[in-house]
Amino acid sequence: MQEQNVIINQVFKGEIFTAQDIDFVSSKLKKITFDKGDIVLNANEKVTHQYYVADGCLRTFFIDISGKEHTLQFAVKDWWISDYTAFFEQNTGILTIECIQKSTLYKIFRTDLEEVYAKVPQVEVHFRKKLEKAFASFQNRILGNLAKPAKERYLDFIKTYPDIEAKIKNYHIASYLGITTESLSRIRKELVRKL
Amino acid sequence: MQEQNVIINQVFKGEIFTAQDIDFVSSKLKKITFDKGDIVLNANEKVTHQYYVADGCLRTFFIDISGKEHTLQFAVKDWWISDYTAFFEQNTGILTIECIQKSTLYKIFRTDLEEVYAKVPQVEVHFRKKLEKAFASFQNRILGNLAKPAKERYLDFIKTYPDIEAKIKNYHIASYLGITTESLSRIRKELVRKL
DNA sequence: CGAAAATTTGACATGACTCAACTGGAGTGG
């Protein structure tokens, strides 16, 4: 089917597949749609899937003991999202995945993924590269948190992810940067003043 | 050789190898030793190797624009260390790798590693698992930075890595936690008072 | 339009930083 073709070549852009591979991989991807505000996955649930974002915007966040939300990651078109730590360990997660906008996702089951790895090695390579990139971005985030004040982290964020910034609220950014909405508001005010 | 056997089974504990595999993999690992204070890798150098710690203690750190050092990771016996972001991208790095103690390492060259992956798939699986663990620990670090005050991060650190704590100075811990030595000193004082 | 959500503002509190001085040990050389 032509539609399958389009999807797989979008999801695994850069990899070359045979027609059979495409059939097989597509059979393992399930399309799901969510509305704004929907929860894709709750903390403390078993994490069995990872999700490809075909359209929309999501975030993963952690709720601490005092009830505050801390955003770990955003995902927009062409990103994968899950509670990966739990996904790898086949464990219950600590993150909540929330739709910030109406979203279209393709989900793949953990055990199906292993089957796909075995039959279609390009997929394994593809995910290893993704994991390496995600690792690098976590490293940069840690170093940024250690080395930079909130104002710079904010500037880095809007520069690095303008496409994400366009889709989210300021309080999402604040909870990603590790500051309060009030502090972000003051930082923004100060930046505007300087223009 | 018997010694090869011991080393490979230590480095890749949990994986099963044939005698030929052991020969082949050993031929790619080079033993190197360093004294306390030695620099294994400097920032801005091409990152071509990763290093297995057979003995000793090291850290990777980042020097920011103001000249302050920020510790990204420590490594003790049985850990791997490198500037992974650069290692993956085959790029020049931003981290410095320093020996905190006299250390014995086994290094492996990036291109040799790929050869090993191709011939001995267990090694690839082994490193993928390591990467998943490292990813998880980065995630926890980010969430801890977002959700917890310095005192708790300190307690988490000494609880999670008592073996590392035993080998490093407090100023190393401070630069890992993202606080000054003075602040750490005050936190420690407060904790002692409460016993 | 009107209610709810998001953002901003103000006043004040607090945790962490800076800078400078001081303490205590470990090692060194006379």
Place this chain on the structure above:
DNA sequence: CCACTCCAGTTGAGTCATGTCAAATTTTCG
């Protein structure tokens, strides 16, 4: 064995960034 130095760690005083809480304002959207 003592004096000296170096390094790590501690302490104090003052400052600054960010947090808290409450209220006002602006934006969003049914």
